Amino acid sequence: MSNGQEFIKNYKQGSDYAHGFVTDIETIDVPKGLSKEVVHFISKQKKEPQWMLNWRLKAFDRLQSMKEPDWQKPKYPKINYQDLYYYSAPKSLTDQPKSLDDIDPEIRKTYEKLGIPLLEQKKLAGIAVDAVFDSVSVATTFKDKLNEIGVIFCSISEATREHPELVQKYLGSVIPMSDHFFATLNSAVFTDGSFVYIPPGVRCPMELSTYFRINASNTGQFERTLIIADKGSYVSYLEGCTAPMRDENQLHAANVELVALDDAEIKYSTVQNWYPGDKEGNGGIYNFVTKRGACRGKNSKISWTQVETGSAITWKYPSCILQGDNSQGEFYSVAITNNYQKADTGTKMIHLGKNTRSKIISKGISAGHADNTYRGLVSIHPKATGAKNYTQCDSLLVGNKCGAHTIPYIENKNSTSEIEHEATTSKISDDQLFYCRQRGLNQEESVSLIVNGFCKEVLQQLPMEFAVEAQKLVGISLEGSVG
Amino acid sequence: MIDIKNLRASVDDKEILKGLNLKIGKGEVHAIMGPNGSGKSTLSYVLSGKEGYNVSGEIQFNKKNLLELNAEERAREGIFLAFQYPIEIPGVFTNNFLRTSLNSVRKANGKVELNAIDFLKIIKEKAKELNIGEEMLLRPLNVGFSGGEKKRNEILQMSLLEPSFVVMDETDSGLDIDALKIVSNGVNSLRDPERSFLIITHYQRLLNYIKPDFVHVLSEGKIVKTGDWKLALDLEDQGYGQFIN
Numbered sequence: 001m002s003n004g005q006e007f008i009k010n011y012k013q014g015s016d017y018a019h020g021f022v023t024d025i026e027t028i029d030v031p032k033g034l035s036k037e038v039v040h041f042i043s044k045q046k047k048e049p050q051w052m053l054n055w056r057l058k059a060f061d062r063l064q065s066m067k068e069p070d071w072q073k074p075k076y077p078k079i080n081y082q083d084l085y086y087y088s089a090p091k092s093l094t095d096q097p098k099s100l101d102d103i104d105p106e107i108r109k110t111y112e113k114l115g116i117p118l119l120e121q122k123k124l125a126g127i128a129v130d131a132v133f134d135s136v137s138v139a140t141t142f143k144d145k146l147n148e149i150g151v152i153f154c155s156i157s158e159a160t161r162e163h164p165e166l167v168q169k170y171l172g173s174v175i176p177m178s179d180h181f182f183a184t185l186n187s188a189v190f191t192d193g194s195f196v197y198i199p200p201g202v203r204c205p206m207e208l209s210t211y212f213r214i215n216a217s218n219t220g221q222f223e224r225t226l227i228i229a230d231k232g233s234y235v236s237y238l239e240g241c242t243a244p245m246r247d248e249n250q251l252h253a254a255n256v257e258l259v260a261l262d263d264a265e266i267k268y269s270t271v272q273n274w275y276p277g278d279k280e281g282n283g284g285i286y287n288f289v290t291k292r293g294a295c296r297g298k299n300s301k302i303s304w305t306q307v308e309t310g311s312a313i314t315w316k317y318p319s320c321i322l323q324g325d326n327s328q329g330e331f332y333s334v335a336i337t338n339n340y341q342k343a344d345t346g347t348k349m350i351h352l353g354k355n356t357r358s359k360i361i362s363k364g365i366s367a368g369h370a371d372n373t374y375r376g377l378v379s380i381h382p383k384a385t386g387a388k389n390y391t392q393c394d395s396l397l398v399g400n401k402c403g404a405h406t407i408p409y410i411e412n413k414n415s416t417s418e419i420e421h422e423a424t425t426s427k428i429s430d431d432q433l434f435y436c437r438q439r440g441l442n443q444e445e446s447v448s449l450i451v452n453g454f455c456k457e458v459l460q461q462l463p464m465e466f467a468v469e470a471q472k473l474v475g476i477s478l479e480g481s482v483g
Numbered sequence: 484m485i486d487i488k489n490l491r492a493s494v495d496d497k498e499i500l501k502g503l504n505l506k507i508g509k510g511e512v513h514a515i516m517g518p519n520g521s522g523k524s525t526l527s528y529v530l531s532g533k534e535g536y537n538v539s540g541e542i543q544f545n546k547k548n549l550l551e552l553n554a555e556e557r558a559r560e561g562i563f564l565a566f567q568y569p570i571e572i573p574g575v576f577t578n579n580f581l582r583t584s585l586n587s588v589r590k591a592n593g594k595v596e597l598n599a600i601d602f603l604k605i606i607k608e609k610a611k612e613l614n615i616g617e618e619m620l621l622r623p624l625n626v627g628f629s630g631g632e633k634k635r636n637e638i639l640q641m642s643l644l645e646p647s648f649v650v651m652d653e654t655d656s657g658l659d660i661d662a663l664k665i666v667s668n669g670v671n672s673l674r675d676p677e678r679s680f681l682i683i684t685h686y687q688r689l690l691n692y693i694k695p696d697f698v699h700v701l702s703e704g705k706i707v708k709t710g711d712w713k714l715a716l717d718l719e720d721q722g723y724g725q726f727i728n
Contacts, residue, residue: 434533435570437554438563439580439640440587449583453574453623 017275020245023110023215027134028089033082036060039188042087046157046191049164055177059187062178069181073373073405074313074342076286079251085219086189088134107133110213128153130194130210134219137192142206150199151235153208156224159195166197170228174257174294174321183290186255190224193254198233198264207463209238214250214274214285223254229264231297236267236463242310245275247283249312254289262297262324267305269462270318271470274310279480281340281369284312291318295327295356303330304347305461307470309477312341317375319348322356322384329358332458336451336477337370337402346376346407351384351417360391363455366402367481373405380417387414393423396454398447398481448475484509484679485549485648490540491704492522492529499525501704502540507648510676514690515683516715517701518723523683524567526701527652530681531564532557544648559591563646565637567653571625577636578606578620585643609642613669631662638669649673650681655689667692687719700726 030041039060043053068079090107111131128142130153137155146153152163159167177187194210214221229235252274258266268291277284287310293302304318314337320329331347349358358378366372378389395404406423428450436446452459452471459467459474485507492500499522507513517523529536532554542549549557572580586596597605610620613635625633634654641649651670655663670680670693682695690698690712698715700708700723707726708714 429570430535431570432572434554435566435572436580436584438531438533438558438566439584440555440558440591440644441583442555442587445583445587449575449580450572453572456574 017245019242019273020275023106026090028087029085029219030087032085034084034086034189038086042189042191045087045089046160048157048160051164051168052160055172056188059177059184060189063181063184063188066178066181066184072315072344073375074315074344074371076249076313079286081185084251086222087191088215088219090133110215111211128206128208130155130208132192132194132210132212132223134191134213134215134221137194140194146204146206149202149205151202151204152195152197154195156190156193156195156226159226163195163197166228167195167226170226170257170259172257174259174292175255175290179290182253182288183255186222186224186253186290189220190222190255193223193225193256194227195225196227196235196237198229198235200231200233202230202233204233204235207236207238209240211240212252213242214252220251220253223252223256225254225256226259227257227266227268228259229261229266229300231261232263234265234267236269238269238271238463238466240271240273242273242275245278245283249277249284249286251286251288252311254291256289256291256318258293258302260293260295260297260300260302260327263299264297265301265303266293267303268293268318269466270304270306270308271462271466271473272306272308272310272314273473276310276339276341277312279339281312284341285310287311287314287316289316291316292321293319293329294321295324295329295353297327298324298353299326300324301328301330303332303461305332305458306334306345307459307462307473308333308335308343308345309473311343314341314343314345316345317347317377319350320358321350321352322358322387323352324356325353326355327353328356331358331360331362332461333362334365334455334458334474335363335372335374336365336474337367337372338478338481339368339370341368341370342372343370344373344375346374348377349379349389351378351380351387351389353384355386356384357387358389360389360393361457362391362393363458364393364395364404365398365451365454365478366395366404367398367478369401371403371405373407375407375409377409377411378419379411380414380419382413384414385416387417389417389419391419391421393421394454395423395425396451397425397427398451398478444475444479447478447481451475451478484511484545486541486543488541488543490526490529490538490542492525492536492538494525494536499704500529503701503705505699505706507679507681509679510674511697512674512680512682512693512695513697513699514695514712514715515681515699515701515706516685516687516718516723519685521701522704523701524652527564527567527650527681527683530650531562555587558644559588561647563641563644563649565634565641565649565651565654567656569625569628569633569637571623573623573626575624576620577622577624578603580624581606581620581640581643584640588644606639606643609639612672613639613642614665615639630657631659634658634662634666635669638666642669642673647677648679648681650683652683653685654682655684655686663689663692687715690715702726
């Protein structure tokens with residue numbers, strides 16, 4: 001249990017955002033703006049092979065004719081893509097540190113402050129961590145130990161050099177390069193993220209996790225993560241995210257691709273706590289993320305669990321393409337919005353194979369002036385005989401100035417399918433609060449308890465080590481929302 | 484223990500309690516009876532600090548001015564309200580709620596918080612006394628509980644928190660005779676020279692099991708008659724009409 005506590009303990013350091021500090025280090029930045037030169041620069045910094053550069057340039061070309069989507073509910077001021085930095089890396093990392101002990105002490109301190117020790121002797125037992133700082137991966141722990149059983153866990157930059165055959169085969173195979181504006185932007189300028197490969201029949205013995213940290217200002221973070229679970233393998237992966245408090249909005253546009261082959265299972269958990277902006281809605285991260293998993297093999301399974309508490313705007317739909325017969329997709333989500341935060345999130349379950357099953361459990365909580373939308377698609381294709389879906393969308397309102405919306409899309413092209421959809425909207429009642437307070441809990445403890453009860457089904461899906469701490473995070477995110 | 488003077492409470496300009504006076508000494512059991520709409524539930528809420536009432540007058544509790552404390556502070560001072568309609572909280576397991584509650588109260592009183600194992604020992608024992616199955620502790624708080632289970636759960640919380648002043652708001656309503664006996668036994672076993680009770684009820688029935696030291700008749704927001712427990716028998720015989728204009 002202590003590992004999870006260390007990992008997320010920073011979340012419970014009081015009502016204000018606890019990770020809003022800035023690390024003062026020298027960085028290498030490219031000039032502002034988006035151009036072919038910048039793409040070349042990033043690729044060169046990453047010492048990428050030529051094919052990778054070509055791939056990026058192709059994406060860059062396609063991007064020129066693409067438009068930013070605007071169908072989402074939360075609107076935001078137009079982003080000037082020429083006014084962003086696309087690469088920022090600590091200078092000390094120009095020469096890759098040879099061991100974890102060689103990492104710049106300032107960066108090491110940053111992660112220690114966040115509860116993630118990177119030093120060999122202090123590593124979290126049972127959890128391998130890839131730490132990404134702005135545009136680069138600064139350290140990956142337990143790499144050698146995992147290597148012994150054939151598990152590859154490294155930064156995506158390293159993977160393009162060391163495992164080109166795997167990256168070439170799978171990168172962009174789930175999220176096509178020109179899927180949509182942000183996916184294409186990411187394909188051109190992605191900086192770092194994690195790469196995981198689990199060989200056939202291997203059950204990954206530890207939790208793999210990536211900790212993303214945005215530090216530099218005016219910088220976009222373009223994370224790229226690729227996870228491949230080969231036949232009959234299993235992996236559980238967790239990502240955490242934080243950023244300093246800044247007055248301007250910052251863009252995080254990630255692409256995450258998962259591939260599960262025959263009989264493989266991937267469990268992907270996110271605890272997203274990017275800086276949400278201040279109480280008046282100034283600043284905060286734009287979290288515009290494309291996450292998609294392909295259950296490519298028969299009997300494969302992909303399970304997304306997300307606890308979204310941060311960001312000014314969260315806009316993402318972790319999805320499953322259920323291609324293999326008997327494959328399964330799951331989506332468990334808690335999205336909490338407080339003050340002026342906004343979320344438009346949900347999932348897509350695309351049933352292609354026979355007897356494919358999907359389950360969607362979404363819990364949206366709105367407080368303050370926040371606005372929370374569940375948007376989801378369940379699509380049963382003509383060949384998906386015997387497909388089943390169960391969807392449950394619950395919204396909880398705290399106070400009377402917030403909003404909750406549920407927009408489910410269902411497309412069914414096979415008459416043998418079964419689709420169930422349930423939705424509820426409720427409020428924390430004064431009676432519930434009074435009952436708790438009459439038993440000695442204060443206002444905030446009462447709200448936290450009631451909301452945690454509301455989210456229970458989802459929080460239970462998190463790896464044990466993190467579930468307890470995620471519960472505390474839920475409470476903290478809602479502090480000051482009542483009364 | 485508690486001294487209520489000229490207590491007035493209103494909601495939306497409608498006065499419900501209209502100058503109520505009541506003094507309850509240590510270890511005493513008082514019953515308040517009264518017709519519908521006389522202000523019984525309002526009194527229980529005002530004593531326990533529910534918001535939404537415009538309150539004036541005085542309530543001294545162990546030399547503290549109760550009206551200056553909010554609901555949780557009063558709970559931590561030892562005031563317990565057994566609800567007429569216990570509230571459901573989905574997804575929150577009963578034993579988890581009870582432990583959170585107990586630890587909040589313990590912490591406020593400078594006692595160490597109990598860990599899960601020590602807590603389980605205590606709660607299992609107390610649950611057994613009230614004929615509460617362990618499986619009930621593993622269900623979400625009051626969700627899908629029968630009327631009797633909800634009331635027994637209230638008594639369980641009372642016995643766990645060991646309050647010094649208990650207000651029971653129509654705890655007997657909706658109970659069958661067996662459940663009534665269990666609940667009454669539970670309450671009687673908690674009677675203590677240091678603990679006072681205010682029992683609010685419509686019917687004399689409960690008072691056959693829990694014998695009060697004093698019985699008061701509440702009508703239109705005031706206590707109009709006070710006597711010993713025989714007053715309850717009178718009321719059962721002749722109704723409230725004799726005390727109401």
